[in-house]
């Protein structure tokens with residue numbers, strides 16, 4: 001039952017979408033944050049650890065969708081890992097709930113340097129609609145040092161991909177300035 | 180006196196469509212004994228306001244919803260948990276949020292309050308400031324026996340899922356007891372909604388649990404409309420049905436794939452993910468948002484479905500329907516997969532009935548409740564969907580309920596889109612006082628909303644209850660006796676919401 005389908009898939013057209021275009025100013029700004037040694041160590045691939053700091057789970061749905069075959073992350077050298085100890089990127093969603101702050105800090109402490117922290121979704125950017133609640137710090141930046149913000153409620157897989165690819169580009173050896 | 184008679188003897192408060200009866204504290208104190216004698220009166224929810232406790236019940240025989248309230252004199256009220264185990268976590272939440280204590284409660288450990296908010300009783304009307312307080316260590320229920328050890332997991336998990344802590348007591352490979360500790364995603368959602376006009380507060384209902392944004396948005400909107408006596412335009416009613424069924428489809432596809440993946444069988448996961456992506460893109464084309472967040476508003480739906488949206492939805496659903504038989508054959512014919520699904524995570528139908536578990540958790544264990552049929556609401560009053568019920572109670576039974584619902588939902592969307600009424604999609608809201616509630620069937624089960632508005636249309640009292648409240652405790656029962664390695668499978672087959680119950 002399964003084998004004929006797999007065989008057909010081998011000769012069929014790929015289901016994957018083409019890669020999105022990237023914002024050059026974002027890449028340049030990220031590149032400036034990265035020391036040359038860090039660039040060498042991170043290379044051209046990134047292991048991503050997702051952390052939910054108390055989202056509504058909408059962001060998780062889209063982070064999971066990013067891992068479906070239409071986006072095919074591995075072709076870019078991007079992959080999700082199960083432990084912050086294996087991660088180059090902490091991709092954090094949610095408004096930094098007070099009940100999650102200690103776990104967030106511990107996850108960061110486990111993540112080897114060099115590393116990136118990405119705040120994904122309006123909640124992670126500044127608390128979103130939950131800003132001002134007694135129960136949230138209001139944005140991941142209130143708890144962790146954030147390198148990149150990806151707004152959206154939730155950000156679409158394509159927006160998430162653009163952000164992650166910008167990190168990869170920033171790690172590429174600096175290009176000669178074009179006149 | 181039976182519990183329902185005792186409640187109906189209280190003073191009616193004019194709530195719509197289900198009446199709320201105000202009981203004297205002394206009458207409420209007689210409820211536990213009366214409930215013990217009336218097992219057909221299911222507890223749906225328990226919540227509070229400053230100095231007042233509220234409960235929502237369902238008369239299983241007639242599917243009538245019954246609301247009861249009583250003053251919590253001196254900050255205390257009689258616990259319902261000794262006779263309704265589903266009340267346990269509600270009572271813990273009520274103490275954490277409103278500072279009211281359930282007398283003779285089964286469990287009074289903190290639940291949402293982890294000691295990190297820097298205040299106590301945030302919704303009690305007079306929260307006490309606790310700056311710089313130390314967060315206490317959580318206490319877990321003890322387990323005794325030879326060779327028992329503990330496995331702590333979370334709040335951050337290995338997969339991309341919501342935060343929560345699971346404490347396993349295991350003997351060898353076998354789980355003796357699982358206890359979940361939730362509350363990590365507590366955002367103070369209810370308190371943010373108080374004092375806001377209904378339309379402004381809708382954004383929070385839409386974010387109670389993102390995967391059920393349509394269902395909770397609809398439940399909230401329907402409660403507002405009931406309170407104000409607003410009639411929703413027929414086109415909006417049909418579009419709500421379309422969105423709710425699309426939400427069911429995309430979640431069922433997602434979880435079916437993930438369940439297979441948790442049994443290390445990747446093919447259905449890849450295919451379901453791809454089909455689901457097609458559905459989400461069609462939702463974006465039709466409604467301007469992949470998850471259809473903020474589209475259901477009190478008074479109707481906005482914006483209207485886009486030109487070409489219906490065609491995009493139908494094409495995506497055709498693709499799902501075309502592949503379902505093949506996927507189901509693969510699911511059925513691989514013994515490595517069936518071996519993991521069948522008999523795993525058995526939920527006793529008695530437990531499901533005692534907790535009044537809704538959704539595929541209840542329907543996989545023989546409890547045939549579906550709010551779309553009973554109590555029922557438009558547009559399902561004429562669609563009359565068939566309800567899939569399985570009695571196996573295991574992971575496989577829950578999967579089969581969902582696969583059957585996938586096919587049914589596709590049929591419902593087609594019928595709704597084939598005959599979409601013309602006209603407006605959003606009715607204006609009068610600035611009136613009123614009180615209303617609603618029960619809307621999301622993909623997980625029935626979402627309950629209750630609220631009270633003052634003369635200026637501002638929310639003064641509110642509770643939103645995700646179906647997971649009554650399903651989470653059953654996961655703990657279903658996993659007992661299984662091996663630790665089957666936990667992800669069992670957990671995904673329940674797929675309870677964390678954010679939805681963390682509030």
Ligand code: SF4
Pocket residue numbers: 054055056057058059093094095120121122123124128152153154155386389
């Ligand atoms: S940004 Fe939006 S989708 Fe993401 S967690 Fe916040 S409310 Fe949910």
